Amino acid sequence: MIxxxxxxxxxxxxxxxxxxxxxxxxxxxxLKHYGRRAVGGSREKTHLxxxxxxxxxxxxxxxxxxxxxxxxMLSIDKNMLPDAYRAxxxxxxxxxxxxSYPLVVRxxxxxMGKSPTDIFDTFSQSALHGASIGQVHRATIGDHTFAxxxxxxxxxxxxxxxxxxxxxxxxxxxxxxxxxxxxYFLEVKERLLEETDYTRELETSIxxxxxxxxxxxxxxxRYYPEYSSSRVITMDWIxxxxxxxxxxxxxxxxxxxxxxxxxxxxxxxxxxxxxQFHADPHPGNFLVTADNDVVVLDFGCTKRIGSAFxxxxxxxxxxxxxxxxxRFEAGLRRLGLLTDSDSERHRAIIIENALVGxxxxxxxxxxxxxxxGDTDYMASxxxxxxxxxxxxxxxxxxxxxxxxxxxxxxxxxxxxxxxxGSLRAQIxxxxxxx
Amino acid sequence: xxxxxxxxxxKQHVLEEGAPxxxxxxxxxxxxxxxxxxxxxxxxxxxxxxxxxxxxxxDTITAIRAGKEWQGFTAQQKLLTFYYAFFENALDERxxxxxxxxxxxxxxxxxxxxxxxxxxxNAFAAELITEGTENNEVACRGKxxxxxxxxxxxxxxxxxxxxxxxxSPRFERTDAFIEKSxxxxxxxxxxxxxESAFDLVRFLTGxxxxxxxxxxx
Numbered sequence: 168m169i170x171x172x173x174x175x176x177x178x179x180x181x182x183x184x185x186x187x188x189x190x191x192x193x194x195x196x197x198l199k200h201y202g203r204r205a206v207g208g209s210r211e212k213t214h215l216x217x218x219x220x221x222x223x224x225x226x227x228x229x230x231x232x233x234x235x236x237x238x239x240m241l242s243i244d245k246n247m248l249p250d251a252y253r254a255x256x257x258x259x260x261x262x263x264x265x266x267s268y269p270l271v272v273r274x275x276x277x278x279m280g281k282s283p284t285d286i287f288d289t290f291s292q293s294a295l296h297g298a299s300i301g302q303v304h305r306a307t308i309g310d311h312t313f314a315x316x317x318x319x320x321x322x323x324x325x326x327x328x329x330x331x332x333x334x335x336x337x338x339x340x341x342x343x344x345x346x347x348x349x350x351y352f353l354e355v356k357e358r359l360l361e362e363t364d365y366t367r368e369l370e371t372s373i374x375x376x377x378x379x380x381x382x383x384x385x386x387x388x389r390y391y392p393e394y395s396s397s398r399v400i401t402m403d404w405i406x407x408x409x410x411x412x413x414x415x416x417x418x419x420x421x422x423x424x425x426x427x428x429x430x431x432x433x434x435x436x437x438x439x440x441x442x443q444f445h446a447d448p449h450p451g452n453f454l455v456t457a458d459n460d461v462v463v464l465d466f467g468c469t470k471r472i473g474s475a476f477x478x479x480x481x482x483x484x485x486x487x488x489x490x491x492x493x494r495f496e497a498g499l500r501r502l503g504l505l506t507d508s509d510s511e512r513h514r515a516i517i518i519e520n521a522l523v524g525x526x527x528x529x530x531x532x533x534x535x536x537x538x539x540g541d542t543d544y545m546a547s548x549x550x551x552x553x554x555x556x557x558x559x560x561x562x563x564x565x566x567x568x569x570x571x572x573x574x575x576x577x578x579x580x581x582x583x584x585x586x587x588g589s590l591r592a593q594i595x596x597x598x599x600x601x
Numbered sequence: 602x603x604x605x606x607x608x609x610x611x612k613q614h615v616l617e618e619g620a621p622x623x624x625x626x627x628x629x630x631x632x633x634x635x636x637x638x639x640x641x642x643x644x645x646x647x648x649x650x651x652x653x654x655x656x657x658x659x660d661t662i663t664a665i666r667a668g669k670e671w672q673g674f675t676a677q678q679k680l681l682t683f684y685y686a687f688f689e690n691a692l693d694e695r696x697x698x699x700x701x702x703x704x705x706x707x708x709x710x711x712x713x714x715x716x717x718x719x720x721x722x723n724a725f726a727a728e729l730i731t732e733g734t735e736n737n738e739v740a741c742r743g744k745x746x747x748x749x750x751x752x753x754x755x756x757x758x759x760x761x762x763x764x765x766x767x768x769s770p771r772f773e774r775t776d777a778f779i780e781k782s783x784x785x786x787x788x789x790x791x792x793x794x795x796e797s798a799f800d801l802v803r804f805l806t807g808x809x810x811x812x813x814x815x816x817x818x
Contacts, residue, residue: 269674269681270780276689277771284670292670320776 266302268292271317278396286394287313300362305404312404314388318365320398362467366397372466378441379463384429386460405462407454414450414589422459427539427592429461434583438576442477446470446575448582450589470575480576483525486533495522502573527551528580531596539584540591548584602634604642604652611649616696621646647714650701655717657694661687662725676733677787680753683725684779688764688772699765719754726750730790739790749790756786 275283283290287306294302294317301318362368369390376387386405394401408416414423430453437444445452447468454462472480479501488494499505499521505514527548531537539545587594610632614622622628625646629639643649665671665679665686674682691698703714727750733739734746760782764775789795 267678267681267780267784269678269685270776272682273685273689273776276685282668282670320773320780 266294266319270320271304274317274320274398278398279394283315287315290315306401313391313394313401314404315394316365316400316402318363318398364397365395365400368467369395369400371469372400372402375437375441375443375445375466375469376463379433379437382429382433382436384425384460385433386456386462388462388464405454405456407456407462409451410453410455410461410586411450411589413455414591418459420591420593423590424593426455426459426461427587427590428594430586431583431592431594431596433461433463434579438472438579439477439481442474443469443471444579446579448579448586450586453586470572470579472572472576476572480573484529484532486529489522489526489529492518495525524551528584531584535595535597536593537596538593539587540593545584545588602632602638602642607632607639607642608649608653608656611646612653612697615700619700621701651714651717653694653697654702654715655721657690658687658718658721658725661690662721664690675736676729676738677783679729679732680726680787681779681783684757684760684783685776688760688775688779691761691764698761702761702765704762704765715758722754722757723750726753733790738787740793740795742795753786756782 272282275281275286279286283304283306288308290306291304293304295305296303301316304315304317306313306315369392372387373390373392376390379385379387388403388405391401410426413426430448434444434448445463445466445468447465452463452465454464456462479498482488482498488498496505496518499518504521505517509517530544531539611621611628614628614631622631625639626636628646629636643652661683665682668682671679671682727747730739730746730749734741739746739749760775760779763778764772767775769775
């Protein structure tokens with residue numbers, strides 16, 4: 168159970184004040200750090216990042232909604248953030264604050280004309296999990312236990328103003344460049360709006376979980392449209408550990424491998440066969456049950472891709488393309504990563520960097536079997552990201568490139584790779600899915 | 602002639618015509634009753650309206666008290682429940698509220714029209730405060746506690762004002778406003794934020810006064 172939040176930042180002004188507060192504290196942490204260094208103490212930079220991450224996270228979680236979602240998104244793109252920030256943000260999924268029970272009753276009454284206790288035999292007054300735009304209650308009818316997700320009111324409404332307020336401050340706090348993160352901000356906004364549509368989410372959840380049924384080791388909760396509405400989604404309650412806690416647990420490596428394999432297969436089945444996938448591979452969206460089945464939750468964010476884009480994108484996983492410069496360049500053009508307006512020099516830089524990236528990210532596929540426990544490999548992925556960010560040549564041509572589809576798919580893969588890495592998984596990557 | 606019948610007919614007139622009838626005489630005549638029969642129940646149209654607002658609060662309180670979880674609620678949950686139920690009921694009367702509810706702009710003239718409603722609300726709020734003080738949900742500040750119901754009534758009026766100007770879909774911003782402002786209200790009457798503020802003010806002004814008296818003597 169989580170504590171009900173004691174104070175809630177309300178209105179634009181207090182939100183700005185809360186964020187400014189965090190900005191100031193980050194500054195103070197830096198001062199302490201450099202002050203200490205000036206007097207001869209040597210303090211690891213990671214400690215500094217940790218202190219800052221906590222400050223920033225506390226601020227974001229007090230704000231809920233848009234800012235919290237943004238924190239979560241940035242946490243997936245490990246590349247964009249120092250490790251300490253990422254770990255703090257990754258908590259967001261299950262430790263956000265809660266809203267009052269009377270408001271939950273209000274939502275039920277308005278949507279379904281009944282109180283929760285008219286529908287269920289029991290209904291927990293406090294939320295058991297918080298999420299960025301809703302919270303989860305536990306309910307029962309007879310012996311059956313349900314998880315009931317209820318959305319905060321007015322989330323969609325306040326979204327745009329929240330993000331507009333948060334963006335400049337967040338950029339400064341996290342030391343990111345506006346241009347680099349612009350596509351992400353747009354994506355967060357779009358996705359959050361999409362996630363507020365519970366009617367759509369319910370439909371997607373049901374259809375995608377039915378289509379993905381039959382993959383060994385993967386389970387989905389059953390959804391109950393009769394107890395759901397535009398602000399409420401009811402599904403089976405399933406006991407399990409969130410994936411990152413399972414990863415840190417004392418489970419045997421072969422069990423972790425099996426869990427990882429199931430997730431990997433599930434993703435590739437959805438991407439290749441359904442061309443529609445769960446685009447939020449956040450550890451909080453996966454539960455591992457006592458018999459090591461993986462439960463996939465939260466279809467608020469799914470993405471459909473077209474066949475043409477699918478073909479163009481996965482062409483890069485063919486090891487032969489790396490040696491065929493002409494084909495490689497044509498592939499980049501099709502994805503919109505190279506354009507006619509690029510100068511000769513820029514073109515060379517882009518191609519060279521893309522080659523390094525494609526080889527590195529495609530390596531698990533080329534190998535057939537792959538060990539994500541190989542810390543050198545994971546480290547080199549993050550190093551690549553960092554090097555690309557710092558690369559002055561790339562900086563001068565950095566602009567939003569490629570399709571939005573690619574952002575989603577890249578994000579899904581980054582998420583997937585970091586899940587695999589956290590499980591130190593050895594898996595079969597080339598398994599054919601029909 | 603039942604008072605409720607008079608109220609129903611009066612509402613109907615206001616909603617259809619956009620304004621109260623020209624006189625009690627005209628209104629009564631239209632109903633086929635005598636003026637005297639009207640004045641048996643209400644001294645004026647204002648008094649009749651006052652009883653509409655009071656009834657809205659009274660009905661809400663009766664309805665929420667009947668809820669099966671009511672007994673187990675904290676004072677804060679009870680107040681929130683009241684608000685959400687009130688605005689749910691108020692949806693049936695929204696046009697009337699928009700037309701006739703005394704708005705902030707003319708707050709001075711509104712006291713008589715809102716008197717009955719205020720008494721109804723304050724009795725309820727006082728009960729919540731007493732309950733809250735008993736279970737330590739509300740800080741015991743002696744006589745100051747008696748001012749809470751009136752302060753909460755002011756907050757209630759601000760919520761109505763917020764709701765009447767709210768243009769968000771399904772009035773969700775009103776819900777958010779209630780959630781946040783009630784939480785803030787309870788933070789203030791629960792914690793020792795006020796004590797700390799007083800302490801600071803006393804500390805600062807005390808010194809100031811001391812100085813002034815020193816120079817004076």
